Amino acid sequence: xxxxxxxxxxxxxxxxxxxxxxxxxxxxxxxxxxxxxxxxxxxxxxxxxxxxxxxxxxxxxxxxxxxxxxxxxxxxxxxxxxxxxxxxxxxxxxxxxxxxxxxxxxxxxxxxxxxxxxxxxxxxxxxxxxxxxxxxxxxxxxxxxxxxxxxxxxxxxxxxxxxxxxxxxxxxxxxxxxxxxxxxxxxxxxxxxxxxxxxxxxxxxxxxxxxxxxxxxxxxxxxxxxxxxxxxxxxxxxxxxxxxxxxxxxxxxxxxxxxxxxxxxxxxxxxxxxxxxxxxx
Amino acid sequence: xxxxxxxxxxxxxxxxxxxxxxxxxxxxxxxxxxxxxxxxxxxxxxxxxxxxxxxxxxxxxxxxxxxxxxxxxxxxxxxxxxxxxxxxxxxxxxxxxxxxxxxxxxxxxxxxxxxxxxxxxxxxxxxxxxxxxxxxxxxxxxxxxxxxxxxxxxxxxxxxxxxxxxxxxxxxxxxxxxxxxxxxxxxxxxxxxxxxxxxxxxxxxxxxxxxxxxxxxxxxxxxxxxxxxxxxxxxxxxxxxxxxxxxxxxxxxxxxxxxxxxxxxxxxxxxxxxxxxxxxxxxxxxxxxxxxxx
Numbered sequence: 001x002x003x004x005x006x007x008x009x010x011x012x013x014x015x016x017x018x019x020x021x022x023x024x025x026x027x028x029x030x031x032x033x034x035x036x037x038x039x040x041x042x043x044x045x046x047x048x049x050x051x052x053x054x055x056x057x058x059x060x061x062x063x064x065x066x067x068x069x070x071x072x073x074x075x076x077x078x079x080x081x082x083x084x085x086x087x088x089x090x091x092x093x094x095x096x097x098x099x100x101x102x103x104x105x106x107x108x109x110x111x112x113x114x115x116x117x118x119x120x121x122x123x124x125x126x127x128x129x130x131x132x133x134x135x136x137x138x139x140x141x142x143x144x145x146x147x148x149x150x151x152x153x154x155x156x157x158x159x160x161x162x163x164x165x166x167x168x169x170x171x172x173x174x175x176x177x178x179x180x181x182x183x184x185x186x187x188x189x190x191x192x193x194x195x196x197x198x199x200x201x202x203x204x205x206x207x208x209x210x211x212x213x214x215x216x217x218x219x220x221x222x223x224x225x226x227x228x229x230x231x232x233x234x235x236x237x238x239x240x241x242x243x244x245x246x247x248x249x250x251x252x253x254x255x256x257x258x259x260x261x262x263x264x265x266x267x268x269x270x271x272x273x274x275x276x277x278x279x280x281x
Numbered sequence: 282x283x284x285x286x287x288x289x290x291x292x293x294x295x296x297x298x299x300x301x302x303x304x305x306x307x308x309x310x311x312x313x314x315x316x317x318x319x320x321x322x323x324x325x326x327x328x329x330x331x332x333x334x335x336x337x338x339x340x341x342x343x344x345x346x347x348x349x350x351x352x353x354x355x356x357x358x359x360x361x362x363x364x365x366x367x368x369x370x371x372x373x374x375x376x377x378x379x380x381x382x383x384x385x386x387x388x389x390x391x392x393x394x395x396x397x398x399x400x401x402x403x404x405x406x407x408x409x410x411x412x413x414x415x416x417x418x419x420x421x422x423x424x425x426x427x428x429x430x431x432x433x434x435x436x437x438x439x440x441x442x443x444x445x446x447x448x449x450x451x452x453x454x455x456x457x458x459x460x461x462x463x464x465x466x467x468x469x470x471x472x473x474x475x476x477x478x479x480x481x482x483x484x485x486x487x488x489x490x491x492x493x494x495x496x497x498x499x500x501x502x503x504x505x506x507x508x509x510x511x512x513x514x515x516x517x518x519x520x521x522x523x524x525x526x527x528x529x530x531x532x533x534x535x536x537x538x539x540x541x542x543x544x545x546x547x548x549x550x551x552x553x554x555x556x557x558x559x560x561x562x563x564x565x566x567x568x569x570x571x572x573x574x575x
Binding site: 022032035036039040042043044045049050052053054056057060083084086087088090091126127130131132134135138139140142143144145147148149151152153190218219221222225227229235236239240251254255258259264 | 320322323325326327329330331333336337340342343344347348380383384386390391423426427428430431434435436439440441443444447448452460514515517518521522525529531532535536547550551554555558
């Protein structure tokens with residue numbers, strides 16, 4: 001008994017939690033649940049609609065088996081379009097990486113120590129990033145016409161924003177000591193970047209680029225929906241004409257392609273930087 | 282202090298220099314092979330993707346004039362001279378933007394709940410039965426890999442036009458993405474509380490509730506907030522395939538060349554995404570900070 005009283009004296013917060021501690025969690029959970037239900041209702045969810053839709057979806061999934069491209073010629077068309085998709089992702093990602101390098105340096109506080117430049121470049125990169133790849137694709141279609149080239153440019157543009165931000169963060173997190181070492185030998189600003197900063201951050205950047213190659217392959221599969229090349233056009237067309245055997249074939253080949261690229265880029269990343277967390281999108 | 286460094290004997294020096302040269306040459310050769318491989322890949326990809334720098338150079342003027350044209354009204358005046366005319370549809374657009382946010386919110390919440398339930402079944406340290414773990418993991422992978430818009434296209438046919446298919450598409454994709462991040466967090470927990478709860482005779486669900494959840498909750502919330510920001514961006518294009526939100530109006534404005542409308546809507550979206558980005562970042566730091574103090 002005295003033991004219990006001693007414990008009570010030592011940890012008053014545990015034995016008599018404040019109202020906030022006792023009810024904070026349930027109140028927050030209740031608020032989220034209420035807003036979720038309100039949101040579902042507002043957006044037009046209803047049990048009838050869900051049941052109906054699930055029934056439809058079940059029929060559609062039934063029609064997806066077996067996955068069947070129809071004929072060998074169609075299968076070749078789809079696989080060719082898939083190759084185009086991978087090509088779009090490859091070119092877009094690596095061109096963006098090259099172009100984002102100087103921007104990343106510009107937006108890094110420890111390279112360009114100017115508040116205004118830092119603010120403008122960061123916000124500029126954020127604005128580019130805030131516009132979805134699909135919207136960039138629509139804009140580039142106006143410039144170079146329909147086709148995969150517009151898709152390459154769309155991925156390139158939106159990735160410049162992403163890479164610029166990631167690179168500048170990597171550069172800011174770089175070790176200061178090599179830079180001091182290089183400076184102490186009387187090096188100029190370019191030497192400082194080339195020999196002081198880049199050797200440390202280059203592997204990190206390469207890892208991020210490889211990671212985004214995989215994620216961009218997934219984005220490149222949908223930009224065809226607006227006419228910017230790749231397999232998206234076929235996929236949207238087959239879904240709209242309710243050819244679910246074709247749809248299943250296309251989706252499965254996309255999954256296989258992404259899995260292969262993931263395995264390759266994962267292996268390369270591991271070889272370059274070892275296991276390290278990269279932001280998942 | 283006067284130290285003289287004796288030069289190495291020439292024979293020894295020659296050996297070392299030769300080794301150094303060889304080393305450098307090998308590295309150069311490796312670099313060259315890598316560069317060649319990348320070049321070949323680029324060339325092949327360029328042929329496949331119909332890249333034509335000439336077309337780009339010829340038409341790059343279109344891009345700059347297009348971007349510039351976005352900021353002029355139909356009567357040829359700069360947009361800032363007449364903000365009321367520029368944002369003539371503000372009422373409608375804010376309603377659609379609110380719908381977009383709601384789609385993202387509901388989709389994120391549903392997906393997070395799904396991911397929360399599945400992640401414990403996918404974590405190797407909590408779910409020891411490979412027969413459960415393997416299908417759960419493959420299911421999460423599938424939901425993550427198929428792009429949201431593809432789900433949306435299919436759901437539009439099953440559930441009809443409107444925000445419902447958009448929410449479901451975002452929810453499924455979010456469940457896959459968060460489920461993976463969640464189970465990776467859950468695999469890195471301290472196992473001693475788990476042993477403690479199991480030793481008192483707790484069931485599997487009690488164990489998850491009292492031993493695992495307290496350790497992972499703050500990380501889960503942080504990942505969910507991050508995902509919410511991504512989903513707002515995703516929800517803004519759901520309208521492209523008829524799945525609700527502001528995307529439909531944006532697509533129409535771009536396709537019909539309503540230039541000032543495009544810039545008006547885009548700035549609304551960018552501003553909203555930035556605000557949410559800042560807000561969630563603050564919240565995440567606070568939550569993770571709270572955890573660190575305990």
